[in-house]
Amino acid sequence: MKIRKQFLILSFLVVSVPILCSVFIIIHTYVHSPNRYLLEGTVPPQKEDFPLLTDKELANLTNSLKMLPQEVEAVLCRTTDRKIIYSTIPDIKAGTYMSREELLEYASQTSDKYFYQFTRLPTIDSQTFLITRLSLKRINNEKKTRTYLKILFAIIIITFSSLITILFITRAIFEGLNKIEHSSTQLAEGKLDKPITTENNSSKENEFTCIMHSLEKMRCELLEMQTSKNRFITGISHDLRTPVAVIKGYSEAILDDVITEDAEIKRSMDLIEHKASQLEGMIETLINFMKLNNTEIKENLVTNSITKLIIDFAKYVEITGKVFKRNVSTDIQLPKDIRIPFNNQLVHRSFENLFSNAIRYTKDNDLIEIIAYTNETEKAKSIILQIKDSGVGIDKKDVDHIFETFYRGTNSRKEEGMGIGLSVVKSIMDTHGWEISVTSQKKKGTCFTIVIPY
Structure with missing residues (x-):
């Protein structure tokens, strides 16, 4: 996983964990709070003696009782004469008479559907009962409680998972930093013989592993240097x-x-x-x-005719071949004038270097061929330039190393030179964005192929 994604996840979790903890505390407090089982809106005890209430005062009391929540049903009964002075229960009508025992019996018979609450309201010379009830469907919170408990459990699981993920991401980041520090210290101390361990699992690739791969590549290049x-x-x-x-x-x-x-x-x-x-x-x-600086070369590339350069090089090869008693064959099949940016002096120098090697490793009357043609595909167009000879060839063990700086093959050790000619040619080709390759067979000859895109 990319470090960017890890930091985004880490930031999200760091913010989410406190929120989840807050939600947990709120739900836990609510689930375990007894207040959610209490009935609200009941009439507070009155100081007036109901028998002495005027019609206006009785109306005010009735209006107060009507302010109870809609789901709360109430009955106000005067114990002195058993009169129901107020009722919102359909089975008990206001103005009727019911004794305390009858009310208790009725409550007992319907207790499987309702929750009853009895409140005695003392007055001056009498006692008044306020009976309120609420449907058990309203207060039966077992299902909700189970739901709340599931939510709490889920929050706990998510919170612990988040904490574990935070620890895992933090550990991965610190391990990556420690590996980079250790590897860079190893390179700084010049310990190039010990490989830098890199992660081969593509699913664990991230910026740290890319840096480790780069450090390993740097180590190999430094070792090669x-x-x-x-x-x-x-x-x-x-x-x-x-x-x-x-x-x-x-x-x-x-x-x-x-x-x-x-x-x-x-x-x-x-x-x-x-x-x-x-x-x-x-x-x-x-x-x-x-x-030889690749940056300076790129800055000095000028658009010229590569066709003319190759034709001039072919003429130079024909003249030089006669001087050195070599049979030179040129086959330039470039149908049009192709102009591309390149450094004329360096490119001509690299071509001459390849031709000089062909002369050096061939004998009198051996064949040297210069072939140039265009190759067009759906994706790209390019010029193919080949410099072939029928000389001694290159040992198989040397073919993969001939473009390396200061490398001198088995045959070249018998000649003067420092082993930088072909490395310079390779550097010039790479700077121009061209490709150069070589094929060779011992005692049958060598062929250098240059691919010039246009």
Whole structure:
């Protein structure tokens, strides 16, 4: 679950729990309150003596009795003469006479349907009874009580579930933060050999697991960079040591008069100059590689004709192939002038690099092919450029690594270089949003394929 959703749920539960607790307290108080069983609106005891009441006073008393709630039925009986002076019970008529025993008998007979309440109203010289009744359907709250209890039980369950969910979400968030802290500390301390554990269950994917995946990817990249760095230091030390040793050896030989003949001195100086130029070229290549910045390249892309660039490159290949005694075949099938944004200098340089590798790993009269054509599908249009050769090919174990920085394959170790040429080509292709891939078979040749979308 996403952290955003977890925080929303957490916020909702934090607000809901106090509300649920308040509702619980209100319902619990009401269920256990005896006041809900009491009858309201009964007439308070009167100080007047009913026999001495005037008609007006009797009317006022009657009006007061009428103010009782509609569901409450009442009878007012004067015990001195057993006269019913007021009644809202259909079976007992006002003005009739009933003794106290008759009233009690009637109440007993109907007690299965009504709840009766007897109140004695003392007066000056007589006693008056107020009898009120309410239907048991009105006060029978057992079903409601059970309903209330179910509601209370549900509230308790929801509250405890909410609290458990809050604890679970809080624990998940803190565990995620602790893992991130531990993993980032591990990276900061340079402990790259230990993998960062990530959650493989897609149902538990969230922002924390994404960060963990990113940290693991960063760890792998840092480890690869460290490996490349060590490989580079080893390789560059070896590559730079060779010309330096030659320059130093011949210089010492000349200074120590080991070489004294003019012809030998001249040959030594030529060799020293050649190695110095080689050393300068290696340093220049290294500096250019370090300056290669993908952001700066993207900012300097200019819309040009990629068709013209490929045709010019094919012409260059044909001329250069003759110089190096290679059979060059070009097949450029681009039916129209296609213009896209690219860096002309860097793209041409990358094409030349691939062609130079084809020359380097082929022999006299071997075949090098340059093929270009368009490929159109429903989803995309692209130019396919292939640079093939029939040379020595690439070992299967090296194919997956040839675009890595400072990696030198089995065949390339016999040649001069630092193993950054193809990595530069890959970087240029990636910067332009193009794709480059390679297929090769040992002793049968190699094919580099570049996909240029337009």
